[in-house]
Amino acid sequence: MSILTVVLNIVVIVLISFGVFFFAAGTVGFLRFPDFYSRMHATGKCDTLGVVLSCAGIALYALHDGLSLGNILVSLKIMFIAVFWFLGGPTATHALLNSAFNSGILPWTKDGKAIIEWPPK
Amino acid sequence: MRYIVSFIIFFLLWVIWSGKFDFFHLSLGVISCILVISISHDLLFQRSNFQKKDITETVRFIKYIPWLLYQIILANIHVAKLALHPRMNDLIDPHIIRFKTKLRKDMSLVTFANSITLTPGTITILIRDGYYFVHAIDMKVAGDLPGEMEERVGHVFMEDSDG
Numbered sequence: 100m101s102i103l104t105v106v107l108n109i110v111v112i113v114l115i116s117f118g119v120f121f122f123a124a125g126t127v128g129f130l131r132f133p134d135f136y137s138r139m140h141a142t143g144k145c146d147t148l149g150v151v152l153s154c155a156g157i158a159l160y161a162l163h164d165g166l167s168l169g170n171i172l173v174s175l176k177i178m179f180i181a182v183f184w185f186l187g188g189p190t191a192t193h194a195l196l197n198s199a200f201n202s203g204i205l206p207w208t209k210d211g212k213a214i215i216e217w218p219p220k
Numbered sequence: 221m222r223y224i225v226s227f228i229i230f231f232l233l234w235v236i237w238s239g240k241f242d243f244f245h246l247s248l249g250v251i252s253c254i255l256v257i258s259i260s261h262d263l264l265f266q267r268s269n270f271q272k273k274d275i276t277e278t279v280r281f282i283k284y285i286p287w288l289l290y291q292i293i294l295a296n297i298h299v300a301k302l303a304l305h306p307r308m309n310d311l312i313d314p315h316i317i318r319f320k321t322k323l324r325k326d327m328s329l330v331t332f333a334n335s336i337t338l339t340p341g342t343i344t345i346l347i348r349d350g351y352y353f354v355h356a357i358d359m360k361v362a363g364d365l366p367g368e369m370e371e372r373v374g375h376v377f378m379e380d381s382d383g
Contacts, residue, residue, distance in 0.1 A: 106347055109248050120300075121296060121300060124299075124300035125300075125303070126301065126302055127303050127304060128300075128302070128303025128304075130280060130305070131303060131308055132308075132312070133309070133312075133314075134314070135316045136314060136316075136343070136353075136355045137312060137357055139343060140299060140341060140343065140355075140357050141303050143337075144296065144299055144341070145296060145299060145300055145303070145341075147296065147338055148292060148293060148296040151289075169239065169289065172236060172239045175236050176236065176237065179236075185338065186334075188338075189333075189337035189338050189344075190332045190334075192337055192343055193333070193337050193343065193344055193345070194241070196343050196345045196355060197345055200316075200345045200346060200353070206303075206314050206315070206316055206355060207314060208313075208314060208315055209313055212315070213317050214316045214317075214318055214353070215316070215317055215318070
């Protein structure tokens with residue numbers, strides 16, 4: 100096992116661990132946040148960084164037995180998963196929240212005012 | 221011109237996904253790329269002729285991505301901290317905030333909305349009559365809006381120079 104493989108493995112383990120941490124935080128937030136809107140924050144959002152970190156880790160791991168053309172193609176494809184997540188994830192979150200808003204679900208708030216003007220005068 | 225550029229982009233993607241370099245698979249790629257371009261050539265590049273500002277826009281957009289990633293990481297740590305905090309209910313203060321935007325072009329509106337949604341803590345719900353309806357999880361993440369991100373998106377798509 101060469102020194103390069105060891106370093107690569109450490110980087111991969113760190114990346115995937117942080118990715119899994121953000122997924123876990125998203126799931127915990129999903130269970131703990133009070134209403135539909137804030138739950139979507141946890142699930143739709145912590146996952147963005149989770150997906151990027153996990154995909155970067157897996158893409159690096161796909162390169163661990165040499166820089167052949169096949170390996171590079173595989174890791175490119177894995178990185179494209181992250182790119183499409185960045186396009187599709189916000190769209191799906193937005194679509195869910197938009198339909199919730201249109202069907203009249205009001206968010207859980209502390210002061211009872213659902214919609215406030217921004218920035219405050 | 222835009223046919224050729226779209227063809228090159230599509231064919232590059234085809235090669236990445238197929239991963240086979242024999243004549244049969246490449247010719248299949250050429251046929252499907254031509255088919256797709258003949259149907260939807262106006263989706264990728266809306267203007268029929270390339271201008272200098274197309275290139276400037278692309279370069280600026282590529283420069284915008286690292287900053288967006290940095291913001292995503294910062295805000296993601298913030299939301300993860302909120303989710304795991306023992307006194308979570310005291311810290312969050314969710315609201316739908318409504319603010320006026322000065323962006324006009326479709327592309328910059330979409331990019332700004334997508335950037336808001338990608339940045340954790342804020343989700344774009346609706347754009348209506350130049351107003352953004354954004355759900356924000358607490359006042360700290362709401363305080364950053366519209367602010368620097370709108371400036372940067374406007375800069376990328378050259379809002380001030382033309383309509």
